[in-house]
Amino acid sequence: MDSVKVGIVGCGTVGSGVVKILLQNRDIIEERIGKKIELSMVADRDVEKVKKLGVPEKFIVNDGFKVVESEVDIVVELIGGTTVAKDIVKSALENGKHVVSANKALFASYGEELFSAAFENGVSIRFEASVGGGIPVIKALNEGLVANRIEKILGIINGTANFILTEMTTRGISFEEALKIAGEKGYAEADPSLDVDGIDAAHKIAILASIAYGGWVTINDVYVKGIRDITPLDIDFAHEFGYRIKLLAVAKPDNGKVEVRVHPAMLPEDHILSSVDGVFNACLIEGDFVGPTLYYGMGAGQRPTASAVVADIADIACGRGSSVPVSLLKRGAKIPVKRPGEFVSSFYIRFTAVDKPGVLAKISSILGKYNISIKMALQKSIALNGGVPVVMTTHEASFKTVKVAIAEIDKLDVIVKPTFLCMIEE
Incomplete structure (x- = not known):
């Protein structure tokens, strides 16, 4: 039986999981793929931690570049970030090593450069674990849906964001309270900015858009808005209008461009993604022939993410190439991406206004001036920061136009707080 040597750089949460799988499930992996996967080297600054996993001391080093320079066939980068990790990956490729990684930020920022290096050196990069943890969404795009536009x-x-919004929805608590619970349960980092501000999801949708549409999309191409401004009141109003609020990542082609965005969105309560709660992830991908397909599961954590990493190792061992279309490897093209001003959507708008007659008429007049059609409107006598909420949903309108109209409305003397705006994804 052929043997494939693997070296791991970084033995944190995910790296430890990969070591456990390669040591514990070696027999079943070999049986399924017909190859021996040899764990030949593990690099981590904490050598004692690696020893406790059952890795022989002779296979442990404290410098990731020693893995790159060794005789391994596959370098598994699991240190994260875009500095040292990039140097490790680039060096591995230039040394003729295949690479497996779970590093979404790296590929959303430097995918074109790294995959060009892989192509030039005749090696592969696979990064299934970078999006959706153990959910094989990248493989679905590359393989299962290859016949579809x-x-x-x-x-x-x-x-993390989905857990917070689920807690806010089911318990009626504030963002701050839900974030505290997420931290206590280990779902939120000490600095949760990457999660709650939408940056983590933006890295992931940039990767998926690149694969789906055959041109490089970077994090800088993605419109991003997080969930910090959502209040229990917005969640209650969403329910009254028949929606649930989710942090949604969207990619879709439109008139020769691709729209790529991450933001809180109102989804109809009967939409299949509205039922995705807690820390679970789901991705709905629609192909022109297959129609809608759904991929659901644990989107993070040691076990599901490590499972995806080992699946990538197995794919390379079996001769399957990189996790991007051949067109990206050869052409390295950028694709035109829509700017936020070009977005068209329905909207939920929450104004905070003084509680007196004529307010709704003033707001409606300005919206009408910009040809923004109101679908539903509610005004309630609920004290809110010195005013009361006036909420509306609109028919489809230009994001740019709606922003201009809101800027004008916010200058009215009856508006006491900046207006909250949320897209509706029907």
Whole structure:
């Protein structure tokens, strides 16, 4: 039986999981793929931690570049970030090593450069674990849906944000209270910015859009808005209008461009993604022939993410190439991406206004001036920061136009707080 030597750089949460799988499930992996996967080297600054996993001391080093310079066939990068990790990956490729990684930020920022290096050196990069943990969404795009033009991707692809919104929805608590619970349960980092501000999901949707539409999309191409401004009141109003609020990642082609965005969105309560709760992830991918397909599961954590990493190792061992279309490897093209001003959507708008007659008429007049059609409107006598909420949903309108109209409305003397705006994804 052929043997494939693997070296791991970084033995934190995910790296430890990969070591456990390669040591514990070696027999079943070999039986399924017909190859021996040899764990030949593990690099981590904490050598004692690696020893406790059962790795022989002779296979442990404290410098990731020693793995790159060794005789391994596959370098598994699991240190994260875009500095040292990039140097490790680039060096591995230039040394003729295949690479497996779970590093979404790296590929969303430097995918074109790294895959060009892989192509030039005749090696592969696979990164299934970078999006959706153990959910094989990248493989689905590359393999299962290869016969389809991808018409839309809708994803709930950040478990922390989804957990927070689920807690706010089911318990009626504030963002701050829900974030505290997420931290206590280990779902939120000490600095949760990457998750709650939408950056983590933006990295992931940039990767999926690149694969789906055959041109490089970077994090800088993605419109991003997080969930910090959502209040229990917005969640209650959403329910009254028949929606649930989710942090949604969207990618879809439109008139020769691709729209790529991450933001809180109102989904109809009967939409299949509305039922995705807690730390679970789901990705709805629609192809022109296959129609809508759904991929659901644990989007993070040691076990599901390590499972995806080992699946990538197995794919390379079996001779399967990189996790991007051949067109990207050869052409390295950028694709035109829509700017936020070009977005068209329905909207939920919450104004905070003084409680007196004529307010709704003033707001409606300005919206009408910009040809923004109101679908539903509610005004309630609920004290809110010195005013009362006036909420509306609109028919489809230009994002740019709606922003201009809101800027004008916020200058009215009856508005006491900046207006909250949320897209509706029907």
